[in-house]
Amino acid sequence: MLRRLRGMLVKEFIQVFRDTRTRTLLFAPPIIQMLIFGYAATLEVRHIPVAALDYDNSQVSRELLSRFTASPYFDVRAYLNDRREIGDLIDRGEVTVALQINGGFAQDLRKGQPARLQVIVDSSNSNTALVAVGYINQIAARYAQEFQRTQLLRTSLFASSQIPSIVLERRPLFNINFDSQWFFVPGVIGNLILVMVVSLTAFAIVREREIGTLEQIMVTPIGRLEFILGKTLPFFLIGLFDTALVSLVGTFWFGVPFRGSIGVLAIGSILFILCMLGIGLFISTISRTQQQAMVSGFFFNMPAITFSGFGTPISSMPEWLQTLTYLNPLRYFLEILRGVYLKGVGLDVLWPQMVGMGLLGSIMLAISVARFQKSLD
């Protein structure tokens, strides 16, 4: 049994690493996608649409706002009179940021007390939101500095110890963990593993069917389970390797925080990869050619990614769709990835996701193995 399995594995690995296309497919997309998303997270963002709400209506507040008008990073699109207008504008996507200056702002600044600038951000795109907040911070700080200098020129009495400052009060409109500039990056790992493990597994099996080696193998003493194991184990290992690879690039190249435990991530990855092997195997049972496998893979991958919470938050989906996402292993895996990476939570919080994936994985594998056995007769 062990010799047979070893024979399968040796052959499988030779095939994977000999084929230039497969080899590239294994390692290039993870790195490339990671780089794209990593750099997107640190990218310069310009012309962020802004709404201004000035309750102070002083010379100081108007001057501060003019700094935003002059900045290439912001376009002040609307001057409001009521804070109730803000929510509507952001909802309709007309502005990403609203600046609210309350009464007494100029006075506070003059007295050297912290002057409050309220920043309301549409965090549904947390990346832009975070970059925007960074710029606002810079503009406000520079203004405070200059303010201090002009004050010094005007009145020699001004005490230099009282430094005027503007304090930002952030109000994210949607409830996303706000310091995650890196919100998308862990999600990329999930997507990559999904696409790779599903398609590689399906391709590898369908190819054997296509070239006639599957029938040849069935007349050898290799059992069907041994065959399945020999076929999936390599991609299981490769999937794990890629998870590690992408995590390392994320952590060491971009400095994505890794706050949780590697063990929890490993358990989650293993369970997720098992689910994906089940799907890949299933696709191989309904596909005669690699072409068909590709199409079937696409029909699984697209909805799985769309309804995982990778881009659109699950909470903003219709109720029935939210319920359906419980059948999507990627949903659980993304929660685990984000939990481990950004929040540093452990099994005590993530166990329901683990159980969810474990159940889905077992069911999928069982169905696929049964179907696979039948498809050989």
Next chain:
Amino acid sequence: MPPSVATSDLTKRFPGITAVNRLTFEVHAGEIFGLVGPDGAGKTTTLRMLAGVLSPDGGSATVAGADIAREPEAAKARLSYMPQRFGLYEDLTVAENIRFYADVFGVSREEREARARQLLDAAGMSPFTTRSAGKLSGGMKQKLGLVCALIHRPLVILLDEPTNGVDPVSRRDFWRILYSLLNEGIAILMSTSYLDEAERCHRVALLHQGRMLYCETPVELKRRLHGAVVSIVGHEARRIRAALGGAAGVLNALLVGDGVHLVVDDAGRRIPELQAALQTAGLVFDRLEEIEPTIEDLFVAATSKERKP
């Protein structure tokens, strides 16, 4: 000694057709047994059932002493099946393919190396062990398939039209290897649609629509064809057959790919007569000559005699 392969009323039905109909025969160790028949006769289906890929709908069979229905795993370990196209991994080298099939049959490394050397030598393939299988010629691929199929020293070999589309040199190697196996006490069951290949078998079974018509030596089979075969190559095959089908000394007329085959009682005497008859009828043809009978000729002769005894 019990037979290496024994079938008893072996039957396989597909929707609308009985592909193999109550087939009963035995193959003994050291024997090459040929399954001969036209397209769709049920040759492949029979071999696939014996290999354990298809399950029979009726009857029974044993391979190397193991019942194919009750102990399929034991049967599989002792047999080797080479389908019309052996499943090679084209991206693996010759040596890697051999290693894979050796591993799945549990052949140890030393055994594999010794056996592979011997087989590759006999196949004339020793210089090519590091070449990838996809870059081999058709004949080489088929020989590599045979090497892989024999690496675990099976007791029974099932070959489905093994030298179909193989160049003459590789074909000779192929047969040399097969004959060398007979000394090891192996039984070979093969299907073929070439008469010269059928003649190399010890015994042949003539199959037609899933039934066995005859089971005898190739010499006996050939004797069923009284007379000689004359081939007429030309475009007007139908009209030629109509003109000559009832001519004196013509026992049978068969349309083939490039013309007509006639079975005649005496070739030397009839050929000039036939040429004259065609000229009189104003029918043109490219060539008219005596040829070695084909399976088709034999088959038509055999079945037509059966119809009108």
